[in-house]
Amino acid sequence: MLKHQPLIFEISRRGRKAYSLPECDVPVAKIEEILAERYLRSEAPDLPEVSELDAVRHFTQLSQRNHGVDSGFYPLGSCTMKYNPKVNEQVVRFDGFTKVHPYQSEETAQGAIKLMYDLGDMLSEIAGMDQFTLQPAAGAHGELTGLMIMKSYHINKGDVKRNTIVVPDSAHGTNPASAAVAGFDIVEVKSNDKGLVDLQALKEAMNDEVAGFMLTNPNTLGLFDENILEISKIVHEAGGLMYYDGANTNAIMGITRPGDMGFDVVHFNLHKTFSTPHGGGGPGAGPVGVKKHLAEFLPVPVVSKKEDGYFLDYNRPLSIGKVKEFYGNFGVCVRAYAYIMSMGPDGIKAVAENAVLNANYIASKLKDKYYLPVDRECMHECVFSGVWQKEKGVSTLDVAKRLLDFGYHPPTIYFPLIVSEAIMIEPTECETKETLDNFIQAMRQIADEVDNDPELVHSAPHTTIISRLDEALAARKPIVRYNKQV
Amino acid sequence: MNLLKELKYAESHEWVKVEGNKAYIGITDYAQGHLGEVVYVELPEVDATVEAGSQFVVLESVKAASDVYAPISGTVVEINENLIDNPGLINESPYESWFVVIEMTNPSEVDNLLSADDYEKLYA
Amino acid sequence: MTRYIGNTNEDRELMLKEIGYDSIDSLFKAIPDSVKLKGGLKLPHAQSEMELVKNIKELSNKNLNIDDYACFLGAGSYDHYIPSVIDQLISRQEFYTAYTPYQPEISQGTLQVIFEYQTMISELTGLPVVNASMYDGATAMTEAAIMACEATKRNEVIIASTVHPEYRQVLNTYAKFRNITVVELGYNDGQVDLDELKNKLNKDTAAVIIQSPNFFGIIEDMAAMKDIIHENKSLFVVSADPVSLALLKSPGELGVDIVIGDGQALGNSMSFGGPYLGFMAVTDKLMRKMPGRIVGETVDKDSNRGFVLTLQTREQHIRREKATSNICSNQALNALTATIYLTIMGKEGLKEAAQLCLQKSHYTYNELIKTCKFSPVFTKPFFKEFILKSDKNIKTLNTKLLESNIIGGYDAGLQYPELKNCWLVAVTEKRTKQEIDNLVRKAGE
Incomplete structure (x- = not known):
């Protein structure tokens, strides 16, 4: 791999080409006769001019500057970086999926609509919900959709002043951000000393303006809130609805279901729990499931079935409307469908069991070297605090950077916000004991280095193609595009 | 703690320097130390009215955004344009890096602020 | 156990023993029994890779795929060439x-x-x-x-x-x-x-x-x-x-x-x-x-x-x-x-593709009008998509075209009541003269 990979614009040379197009086979009219000059640009946009091989090498070189799940262990907490099965990439590329126009007639897209219908059914079963929409494009988009549904439900009942969403202080940042986009006021409740919802604080936050409570369970500390039925009761008795942030569903699939815990609305992240690739930051999909009493508010179109086949139902007068073009990230849905079909009911349950076992194994094997703020059985991820290392002048960021030298993607750091110097490790069910043992060994070695040679950790990474970058410079004088040197 | 005796301080870490009916406002050395490298400053517009206790400036470091609260009420008569181009000045010389000059509407609010000694007692 | 889970039963036993638990269930003790799922999920049984590919292929075959047709449908999703x-x-x-x-x-x-x-x-x-x-x-x-x-x-x-x-x-x-x-x-x-x-x-x-x-x-x-x-x-x-x-x-x-x-x-x-x-x-x-x-x-x-x-x-x-x-x-x-895409097409290629869209859409527009079955709706300049008024119902027209392996344009009347029988036709660089002439012939019948 080259140390320095130029920008594609720096490789570009006038006259080189990587494209081929057929000759124009219709009679050619003069452009000026078709379009007035004032509509036309005087010079073409300055896109690169390279040969096909140059282009292929450029992007191949760039790819090698990334770490993916296939490259190595990726225990990024809260992101569920599980293996992305290859067969899913094969089936999603069938012509009968990629070469289907969203507006071609329903009769000519029965396979696609059926797949969406069946995926919705399977997600409903896993969530304990009655109906799903596949339209939201990501987890945060699902949250927003769910919150809009909740607001519509209250308004439809004539309960117009319910304009507050309550979230715990351990919530994902998207929860309050989504609530704000949906036009809600946000009230945050503190967690108790065990990292769980403080029931008293929750009760005090309840009133007739509360639309609902958003909760991740297991929460962002990786802990299952055992008071979940009590929490649902408190919220429901105050007239609110329960929203389940499904980012952490990997821990509970087949063991328990949000619907059975008392939740009314849930979103799943297909790109976390259901193995679809993260793609360097998307596309994902954030389907939303609801209980019956909320189904009439789902976005249009709702994928439905009648005697002579499947169809897209736009005739839903109480629907919140559309939240996205067409029907969602269909290609992502195909992969998730293939995943669930590959796993079956026992496989899905085994996911949760193995994810939880792997996380507890790491927690147990590292807790003498790193401070574990809540020492009890965790779910699919465990959250350490780097405070012991911090006392020796080495931050959690330093520890994360040092892990790069061992070939690992570091865990999520500095989240959740309620744990100082947080290190959030999510191994997923896919990893074997040997992989975990090697990672544990590296983490223990780093802890020893902090004791014996803190500067080694502080100045890490030492083996990556680039060292730590000056983020302050980037933010102070933002350079966000290439400009040709003249 | 690096404080200037002649300035007044707010519990929320702003300093105030009074000149006649005008007040210069910035943040303390202690506050800039906790923020880390400031990369961006969002200042109010000239002629904006601010109320004591309300958020009137936003400071951004690489990974945090912090609201700054007005220690006194008044009308903004001048803003420090230098900071917009060079926000790092807040880290380098916090007591020279005033954000705004305010024409005070209620100068007696100054009496509610802390002395350097009192501020130090709170945060030392 | 499935192919996407790493550990064997022996691994699990060993790991549990090392961390002091006697069963995986004991790791889930924070979950109250009252919310635990009884009887397992009701999902289709697990499929091998062979079964999966076959079943999903069958589903995909139920969709008409535009490679077997000439696509003149756009309205926000376009059949452009993909290198x-x-x-x-x-x-x-x-x-x-x-x-x-x-x-x-x-x-x-x-x-x-x-x-x-x-x-x-x-x-x-x-x-x-x-x-x-x-x-x-x-x-x-x-x-x-x-x-x-x-x-x-x-x-x-x-x-x-x-x-x-x-x-x-x-x-x-x-x-x-x-x-x-x-x-x-x-x-x-x-x-x-x-x-x-x-x-x-x-x-x-x-x-x-x-x-x-x-x-x-x-x-x-x-x-x-x-x-x-x-x-x-x-x-x-x-x-x-x-x-x-x-x-x-x-x-x-x-x-x-x-x-x-x-x-x-x-x-x-x-x-x-x-x-x-x-x-x-x-x-x-x-x-x-x-x-x-x-x-x-x-x-x-x-x-x-x-x-x-x-x-x-x-x-x-x-x-x-x-x-x-x-x-x-x-x-x-x-x-x-x-x-x-923008790298492969580059400065000249994207311009050429855009010019092909412009030329072919205007050719199609003019040829359709010549059939006298279509009349102009607007006079302003267009790029790769245009609207014409048909003397037929659009759904009927599109159904007929489908029989000749043509995916017709979008029925603008669905969204604009005043544009009843108006046809929104997209012509990208992929459409050949032969396909266009075929469309004109069939639509002009």
Whole structure:
């Protein structure tokens, strides 16, 4: 791999080409006769001019500057970086999926609509919900959709002043951000000393303006809130609805279901729990499931079935409307469908069991070297605090950077916000004991280095193609595009 | 703690320097130390009215955004344009890096602020 | 155990023993029995890879795929040529199995791609600041409307009825919950009605949103609108077809403040509506109000050039409820697709593709009119899509064409009652003269 990979614009040379197009086979009219000059640009946009091989090498070189799940262990907490099965990439590329126009007639897209219908059914079963929409494009988009549904439900009942969403202080940042986009006021409740919802604080936050409570369970500390039925009761008795942030569903699939815990609305992240690739930051999909009493508010179109086949139902007068073009990230849905079909009911349950076992194994094997703020059985991820290392002048960021030298993607750091110097490790069910043992060994070695040679950790990474970058410079004088040197 | 005796301080870490009916406002050395490298400053517009206790400036470091609260009420008569181009000045010389000059509407609010000694007692 | 789970039963026994538990169930003791699932999930049984591929192939075969047809359907999703290089490169695991580039030292690939993407979209739109992508064109437009409201501290947006109906529907959904007033603007000969625009602008107007080429395929007269909008201190938002920008004057050059659009046409397959990407470009002044991730250039400790996510304090994971948007995931792999597409096509190729669209669509338009079964609806200039009035019901027409392996245009009357029997036809560079002549023959019968 080259140390320095130029920008594609720096490789570009006038006259080189990587494209081929057929000759124009219709009679050619003069452009000026078709379009007035004032509509036309005087010079073409300055896109690169390279040969096909140059282009292929450029992007191949760039790819090698990334770490993916296939490259190595990726225990990024809260992101569920599980293996992305290859067969899913094969089936999603069938012509009968990629070469289907969203507006071609329903009769000519029965396979696609059926797949969406069946995926919705399977997600409903896993969530304990009655109906799903596949339209939201990501987890945060699902949250927003769910919150809009909740607001519509209250308004439809004539309960117009319910304009507050309550979230715990351990919530994902998207929860309050989504609530704000949906036009809600946000009230945050503190967690108790065990990292769980403080029931008293929750009760005090309840009133007739509360639309609902958003909760991740297991929460962002990786802990299952055992008071979940009590929490649902408190919220429901105050007239609110329960929203389940499904980012952490990997821990509970087949063991328990949000619907059975008392939740009314849930979103799943297909790109976390259901193995679809993260793609360097998307596309994902954030389907939303609801209980019956909320189904009439789902976005249009709702994928439905009648005697002579499947169809897209736009005739839903109480629907919140559309939240996205067409029907969602269909290609992502195909992969998730293939995943669930590959796993079956026992496989899905085994996911949760193995994810939880792997996380507890790491927690147990590292807790003498790193401070574990809540020492009890965790779910699919465990959250350490780097405070012991911090006392020796080495931050959690330093520890994360040092892990790069061992070939690992570091865990999520500095989240959740309620744990100082947080290190959030999510191994997923896919990893074997040997992989975990090697990672544990590296983490223990780093802890020893902090004791014996803190500067080694502080100045890490030492083996990556680039060292730590000056983020302050980037933010102070933002350079966000290439400009040709003249 | 690096404080200037002649300035007044707010519990929320702003300093105030009074000149006649005008007040210069910035943040303390202690506050800039906790923020880390400031990369961006969002200042109010000239002629904006601010109320004591309300958020009137936003400071951004690489990974945090912090609201700054007005220690006194008044009308903004001048803003420090230098900071917009060079926000790092807040880290380098916090007591020279005033954000705004305010024409005070209620100068007696100054009496509610802390002395350097009192501020130090709170945060030392 | 399934093929996607690593440990054997022996591994599990050993691990449990080492950490002092006697069963996996005991790790789940925080979950009350009353909420535990009894009897297991009711899902189809697990399929082997062979069964899976066969079953899903059967499902996919139930869909008509456009390779077996000549597709004249557009309306927001287009059958453009996709160079074969793209799928080979986006299938590299380092791209598609990576997460958001939060650790820049091992994510320079994704970060540099986004930086190149930002530059290319900036070139096309004529605006200097571009984010790392949004979910799609419709949500990008909605986020632009919200941004305009925040930036101007106003609460009303005016949107042309010639903007894609689905985009307007998405905007209306968001606006309803944020109490943003949405005012629709009519059209005159297929273009925004300028007199109506003047009348509707008021002190609450945060933004005027149009699409160009618009839903009817017609190029809007942005130059005529710019001053009217800016005199009112409102922002000018334009949704653009990126392919058309190879040929047409860029919105940035014409004084537009925010350009958004759907990037499907840039090498992404139609895939029954997604995933695509939304792009967004803004002026320098709006940079810090922009939603989504942005990549910036910087240096490392040894002064090597490198790229990082920057201006992150706008985003949800730091600002929480004060963030500029709740967006978190974007459509990075689709943005990579667009970047590779624009690299392969390059400066000359994109222009050539755009010229082919222009020539072929005009040929089709003229030939259809010659059949006397179709009449013009508008007279304004169009790019690759146009509307004609048919002497038949559009559904009947399209059903008949399908028998001849032709996917006909969109029935504009479905969204515009006044355009009954009006046919929105898209002609990309992929359509051959033979296919077009065949369409003209069959449709003219």
